[in-house]
Each structure stands twice: as structure tokens, then as C-alpha cells.
Amino acid sequence: MIGFDDLKEFYKGRRVFVTGHTGFKGSWLTLLLEELGAEVYGYSLPAKEGELFSILYPKPPIYSFEGDVRNYEQLRSLMEWAHPEVVFHLAAQPIVRESYLFPRETYETNVMGTVNLLESIRHIPSVRSVLNVTTDKVYENNDMEHHAFTEEEKLDGFDPYSNSKSCSEILTHSYQKSFFNEEKEENGQRVLPRISTARAGNVIGGGDFAKDRIVPDAVRAVVQGQKIGVRNPYSVRPYQHVLEPLLVYLEIAARQTGFVKGLCKEKFSYEQGKRFEGYYNVGPSVEDAITTGELTDLFVKFWGEGAAWENLSEKNAPHEAGFLQLNTNKVRRTFQWEPRYTVKDAVKETVAWYKAWSEGKDMRKFSVEQIRHFFCESHR
Template sequence: MKVLITGISGFAGSHLAEYFLAEGKHEIFGAIKWRSDRQNISHIQDRIHLFECDIKDAFAMKTIITEIKPEQIFHLAAQSYVSFSWRAPQETLITNIIGELNLFEAVRQVKIDPLIHIAGSSEEYGMVVPEELPITEANALRPLSPYGVSKVTQDLLGYQYFKSYGLRIIRTRAFNHTGPRRGTVFATSNFARQIVEIEKNKRDPVIYVGNLEAVRDFTDVRDVVRAYALTLERV
């Protein structure tokens, strides 16, 4: 089976590629932005097919969909930093919304019928009152950041293209995931790096932290990508 992973060189994308390669049942194709960092996939690069594609470029997206004709698509390419979305809301909205729209339109125009997974986010829920805990899929979507708004729009676009055009789209809303290759701009990786540096006597035994009052759920990224794969496997 031909599997296309957009954003394959990212945190989750690289782990999803590893998952499928370990299964040994699929031919893996990846879409990456021109000149993007390939460090996360350097160890598997000779086992996957890579295509340079800016998801904001409709022609480029249609070109790779035409060439690959994937049977499954995992759309993971995105501007995925909440903090950055405040500094660059326009870039966040264009990348995440127009990028997904270009993918859907390419699938329609090429006239293929793949299963498509859209990676949403817990940021879609935004403001949650205590009475609503634990959060379920039925919770209201009240995003509180430009990133959250972009993911809600992706979510609703997926629903609309399913209802209007019959695209076989599965939407998930994963909470925070962590694990190997997580960027050090994120708390768990940053803390881990500081601990390692302290153990190696590279810094004073002080861990610098931010707001420790925040409460978050964390899942191992390897469990998350397995869940992504199973959502399409069990449709």
C-alpha cells in the first residue's frame, strides 16, 4: 500500500514513518518543504521516497498526488507552535488552512479515493471549564490561540469535504505528545536536556522552568502515531 506522510521530517511524521517501516507492509512517501531539516529522517532516508512540496503551493501538491496516487494520506505538515502563532497568525492560518485545502483539492482533481487522516489538536478545545472534565470529542470547540483557530478550521474543512464530496477523511485531536526528537522549545525536552547537562557537569545543578501551575496530558509519540495508523486501518 502506498502511504503519503506530509511533514514526514517532523517530530510525529518521522515516528509514523518508522512505525510503517517496522511493519514492512507499505511503500512510504514523504512530502517535505524545500531545504527543510532532514535530521529526524536521516536514518531512514534510503527507505522512503521523498518529494519536495510546499503545502501552500496548490500546483506542487497536485503534482505529487498525481505522481504517487497514495492509498492512505497522513496530513501532518503544519505550523504547529502555539507560541509562534501569536507572533505570526497570518502565516499560521495560511499554512494550516490553505495547505489542507490544497491537499483536499488535489485529491479531488486527481480523482483518487484515499483514506485521509487529519491530525487535529487538543488546542481546538481551548477554554474548558472544570465541569466539562474529562474532555471528550463532544466538548465545545473554543480555541484561544491563532493555532487553535487554524486547527478547528482544518477539522471543519475535513467534515465539509467528507459531507460535500465524499472524501474519506478521519479527524483526530491528539493531546500533547513527547518522546525522542521532540524539540527543546517544549518543556519536557527542555527539562530533560538541562538534567543531562547537569549530570555531565556542563552546568550548575539548577533547572530553569516556566509556569509549573499548568496541567497537561502527555502521550508517548510512538503511541500517538500507532493510534493514527489504526484510525485508518480500522475504518
Template sequence: MQSFWSGRNCLITGGAGFGGAHLCELLLGLGARVYILDRWLPANSYLVLSGMKARTTFIQGDIRDMDLLRLTLQRFEINTVFHLAAQPIVPISNVLPLETLSVNAQGTYNVLESVRTAQCVERLVFASSGAYYGATTTNQAIPETHPPLPAANIYAPSKVAGDVAVRAYAHIYGMKAAVCRFMNTFGPGDTNFSRIVPRAIKNLITNDTYDFGSRDDGSSQIDCLYISDMAKAYTHLAEKLDEVAGEAFNFGTGVPVSTKEVTSLTSRVFDDTERTPIFSGEKRAVPSIKYLDITKSRQQLGWQPTTSLPEGLQKTIAWYRAHWDEL
């Protein structure tokens, strides 16, 4: 049976990034023609190291360049847009708040306007974030109906702005557009070593102190989703846009795990050694807990995660070992 994606022209904004490159890999495997719009293409990106760049069309540019967006959509007759481009580094958002808002909020409006006025584009999927919900401590899975709460960074409200805008455009203009909300994703090719899994693997490969700094006390509970499951979430949602335009969907494992447990497990998977991770953050009386209710994605999209945390860590560690000298 022919794939839904066979011969379909897809644009991935931010496609040279970690999540974008894995989505690119999935779409190419499904027979799509993939176009990437990104500000840069690092030599150590998963897109380059996996050899996929030669199989795509790469357009260097910024989503805040409206003329470039419109020209790209029209020139390549783009059918489906996956909007992943963002300033995604949470600590940087507080240092560069205007840049973060400019890219994540204004940039998303630019993409929406370009898609709305382009006759060739049929559908759009937006990469939102679990940061949409703000800071939470309740030990309950968060449903899509949960309102945004106060956050400790500028990244969260910048993603709320894009999330709300996408859903509004769908309702006001009849666009086939919807929102993906993810939590902590991990897997091969993530070069942001401030994130918990890449940092753990870096410490292990370099035989460095198993230290995770002062940002956490080890008690925070997060939802770790393997990157290939994330990529499938995008395509599952895009395929169902005729039915679910204007909605938001959570994607995760639905199971919280503490940062201490994640790092301890990473150590065991790495070389069967039990290391004690060092977390020097101020001890919390109430742990930070955030994980997503994925019932809606299961029921309406037929999506569910298929890679367990140990299996995902095993695949991720193997990739870093094979490519460490190139990073």
C-alpha cells in the same frame, strides 16, 4: 497474516517532523511504501538520525503548492494520505498569524482538494489538536462533542479551521476522511525545546538550571502521550475509515498531570535525583487543565495507550543521551 498496510502507498505531509517521522517508522514496519512531503529535512531530525530517510521517498515542497500536491498523488499512486504538515509552534502563531493560518487552514484545503480530485487516493487522516477545544479549566475529560472555546493564540483557530474542513469534505463529498485530536506528545527526536519534556531533558543533560521560564506556574495540568501511541492512533483510525469517515477522535492517556509533576518525574528518571523545577509564571488562582476523553477511540477503534509516563520518559531520555552530540 498480511498487514493491512503491506504494499500500500502512503503519503505523510510534514513527515520530516517529530510526529511524522514516528508515523513513518510505524508504517515502514507494517510493510507500507512511504512518501514524505515536507518543506525541509533537518539533519538532526528523527527521520535522518534513525536512518529511515533512505527507506522513503522524500519530496521537498509546500502543501500550499496545489500543482505539486496533485502531481505527487498521481505520480506515486498514493492510496492513503496522512496530513500532518503544519506550523505547530504555538508562540510563533501569535508572531506570524497570517503564515500560521496560510499553512494550517489554506494548506489543509489544498490537501483536501487534491485528494478529492485524485482518483487514486482512498483515505485521508488529518492531524488536528487538543487546541481545537481552546482554553479550559474544568477538571473533566473533554469529549469530542465539546465545542471550541476562546483561545490565547492563533494556532488554535487555525487548527479548528482544518478540523472542520476535513469533516465537512467527508460529509459533502463522501470522502473517507477523519480527524485525530492529540494533546501533549513526547518521545525521542523532538527538537522543539520549548516543549516541557525536551526542555527538561536539555536542562538535565547540559547540567543547566532546572528552570522552565515564565510561561507557567507549574500548576497547569496536561495529558502526556508517548509518541509511538500517537503513531498507532493514526493507523488505527485509517484502518477504520470505512465505518467512521467524517468523525473526530480524541487520543491521549485520559489522565492529567501537572507540569511540575512531569518535570519532577523527568528528573528522577534521569538520575534518581529530586530537583525542584523553577516556574516563574504568574500564580494562577485556577489552574489550566486540559485532558481528553478517549472513550470513543477505545470503543470504536480499539485503540488505547500502552506506554506509561515513566516508561516513556525512560525511553526518551535514553535516546537523547545517545544522540545529544548530533542535535
């Protein structure tokens, strides 16, 4: 696995386009890319006051643009102007329960938004590497205990959110084979971009304020002096700190261009990068796939005084998978990757962020310090 300095060697000075950069994961990715010296162009719905992007960037960065991935003309026009080399697609409607309320909008954003992005890339010759970020919920899940999904298993998410992400996976690889395949080149006029997808487990970390996610719900409860209500305490999920998958995303996008640490840009082997193109599960070690109740126990432990939780299971709640675990052998083997944090470490870092936030600290500075700590030698 390459480290911070290796990533900086690749990303410094590169034009990187990020959809969904104002979201939780997108905000962390934007900050991380800036620390690596990249020139970041963000395209997303407006940042909401009080959410992570607004906390990290009280004044929006110069290349932060408001827009909807459903608007093809606007998206393509901006991408043509930015002429990026690397593209990360994170824009999505990401909440399962929201998808039951707004299924059409969920499919429009998660499916047609991906089509619009890939269709734009067809007309932008500067693009060399694309990563579509989906979810661990893309698989057909029959709640088999102790079964960890491999990348080759059937894609058929149950709810509209999960299913829309299954569709996003399928259409991404259709575009890759149909329009970005080397055999489709004509007269050697263009080096086509490499395209991969990443299926990440449930991420936690400082700055997530979304509805219907366990950590944000827990923070809101303890700050208001209330018990934490847990809807599905026995559901098993592959929880991981947000920086874990971001590190993998950055490496996939770099390596599929042919990047090898220690080589200057002029010596990248684009042909060698082809072998990194594909689809990857990104999740914690098997022993760190725990129940939501166990995760909440860790949150209560690290928060300390005033934190407690109660079981609020709902008999007639919309369906959500009871057991979900990923087999990550492929990404471990391909990139010599190992998680840097245990789930205990992840919760500890997450609670530390929210406590610092509640105390009014400089959260951009604190977040950068957490990035540096994540990359330090003790976690290699």
C-alpha cells in the same frame, strides 16, 4: 485493538502519503510505516540537521520530497504522481508561542494547507482513506478543572495555533460532507475516500528537538549542565508517548477502508468502513493527565545525576490553557483501545532514547527497538 502483525497485513505494499513527514511525529510515523512494509511518500519542509528525521535518515528515503503545503500546484502534482491509497496529514506550524509571533503564516499553513490537501484528493481517485491529525487544543477551553473534553464540544481554540487547528477540523468535515459523501457519487464510477480527524494530547518521545516544549527544553538543559526551566509547572496536560496516537492513527486509517484483520484485501467491506469515519480524541488515562511540574519530576528521576528544575513562570506570557484533558471513551469503545504506556512508562522510554542519543548509539536501530518493545505482548 489490532496489533503489529494485523497492521502489517493492511499496510504492507500499500502506497501511503504523509505530509509533515520530517517533523517529530511524522518521522516516527514514517519509520513505523516502513517497518510495516508500506511504500511511503513524504512531503514536507526540508529536514533540519540534528533533528529526528536527519538522525533516522542520514540519506533521505527515495520517496522523500521537499515542499510546502501552501503550494497547491506542487502538492497536487506530487500526489497525482504518487497515487496513494492512504493519506496522513501532519504538516503544520505546531507551536503555540510561535503562532503569536507569526499568526498569518500559522493560519496559512494550518488552514490553507489542509484545504490544498483535500482539494488535491478530490482529483486523485486512488485515495481510499484520509486522516487529518489536529490537536487536543481545538476546543473552547475555559480552564474548568477536572473537565475532560468530548468530541461533541465546541471547537474554538484560543491562540492562533489552536484556533487554526479548530478551523482545520471544521473544513475537513465540510469537505467530507460536501465532496466525499456517498450520495454525491455519479454512476458508481468512484469509491470516495473515508475521512477522519484525530485530536491527540501532548506527545513526548525520543527525538523531539522543538523549541518551547518541555521535554526538548529539559534535554538541552541537562546536556549543557543547566537547570531545567519550567514556564508553566502547574498546567495540566494529557501527556502520552508518541507511539500511542500513531497506533490509533494507523488503525483509524485502516478500519475506515473496511479492513478487518484476517481478511485478504479483496474481501474488505468498504461499506462497513463508513462507520469508523469521524473524529476522535486520543489521549492517556485520566490519572495520567499530570502537571508539567510532575512530568519534569519524572524526567529528573529517570535522567538521574545532574538533572534538576526550577520554576520560571512568566507573569506576562502569552495565554496558554491551564487545564486540558480529553475524554477518550469514543476511541476506546470503537477500537477497544487502551493506552499501552502509563505516563511514567512514557517518560522512561523518552529519557532512554535521549540518553542513547547522547552516547552516540545507532538511533535508527534504537528507535526500531522501541517500536518493537511498544508492540510486544507485555503491553497488550
